[in-house]
Amino acid sequence: MKQKQQKEREYLFCKNSKKAAMLGMFTAVAMICSYIEAMIPVNFGIPGIKLGLANLVVLLVLYMMGTKDALIVSVLRIILTGFLFGNLFGILYSLAGGLLSFLVMWILKRTGKLRIISVSVAGGISHNTGQLLVAALVVENYKIMYYIPVLLIAGFLTGLLIGILSQEIVLRLQKFMKNSSV
Amino acid sequence: MHKRFGKNDAVFLGILLGLCLLVFLGYRVFLRTKGSRIVITKNGEVYGTYSLEKEQTIEIKDKDGTVTNTLIIKDQKADMESADCPDRLCVKQKAISHENENIVCLPNKVVVTVVDGDASDFDAIAQ
Structure with missing residues (x-):
């Protein structure tokens, strides 16, 4: 009996540390990912348009580990990169976009009817919308909404790319994750 | 059911793309008229209004007098020439000339917006 408990404890410990x-x-x-993204010198003429490579990782965690884990990774990533490479304002914008897109992606995933690609596109669009909303609040100028059409299209396209990528990665990594029993 | 792409996804993505394009085209068609003046706001307050007809260089100053941003008006377009913030995204932005287009410098809380040409109408209402 004691041995069994010991084994159980060891198993849990192992599982937790793996996680x-x-x-x-x-x-x-x-x-x-967000560091690499900051280094790519692509300029679309409008600030705020970027690939969203970090969202790729959030999607992977969301699909392979769980909602809570994905939220932790998302928020931690924003705060840590914000302190390392950005400033407090940057964290604020990123959090607004990150949390809104996370919420949307989580809800869509929960419906169970959509594949990663749709979830990713919705996430890209809501990310840009959230950031623009906060930007409009901070500068107290609602004319900034002029950019919303361009940002919507950009969010759609980048979300599509990231969605395709993460779908492929999830399909390949799932086997590995099952074997390592996380 | 296909692993990567299903019917639901096609419908969902189609609707989203349609909405995006609708908004995009709507903005393009209805809101794109040439402006004649620009309004600069700093910290949410109006800093100044300048005509796009006149070529000029505008220095946007802080309360203590340091120049945070420099705006250049040339060929009826306004372009941010320099900024003292680290990312300088506003400098990289394209020149603006159409109504409601704007350049935003978030670190300095500076917004430059192109406004409608009918100055007389505006004044008449304001008075």
Whole structure:
């Protein structure tokens, strides 16, 4: 009996530490993604349009580990990269976009009717919308909404790309994740 | 059911794309008229109004007098020439000339917006 309990405890401990390691790794990958993204010198003429590579990692965690884990990775990534490379304002905008897109993606995933690609597109669009809303509030100028059409299209396209990518990665990584029993 | 793409996705994405294009085209068709003046706001307050007809360089100053942004008006277009913030996104932005187009400098809370040409109408209402 005692031995059984001991084994159970060991199993749980092993599982938890595996999960912690996985989450740490995913957070690190997400941070690297946003760093790489900041280094790509692409300029679309309008600030705020970017690929959203970090969202790729959030999607992966959302689909392979769980909602809570994905939220943790998303928020941690924003706060850590914000402190490392940005400023407090940057964190505010990122959080607005990140949380709104997370909420939308989570709800859409929960319906169980849509594939990753749709979830990702909706996330991209809501991310841009959230950021623009906060920007409008901060500068107290609602004319900034002029950019919403361009940002909607951009969110759609980048969301599509990220969606296709993460779908492929999830399909390939799922086997590995099952084997390592996280 | 296909692993990657289903009927639901096609419908969902189609509707979303349609909505995006609708908004995009709507903005393009109905809201794109040439403006004649620009309004600069700083911290949400109006800093000044300038005509796009006259070529000029505008220095946007802080309360303590330091120049945070420089705006250039040339060929009836306004373009941010320099900014003292680290990312300088507003400088990278294209020149603006159409009504409601704007350049935003978030760190300095500066917004430059193109407004309608009918100055007389505006004044008449304001008075």
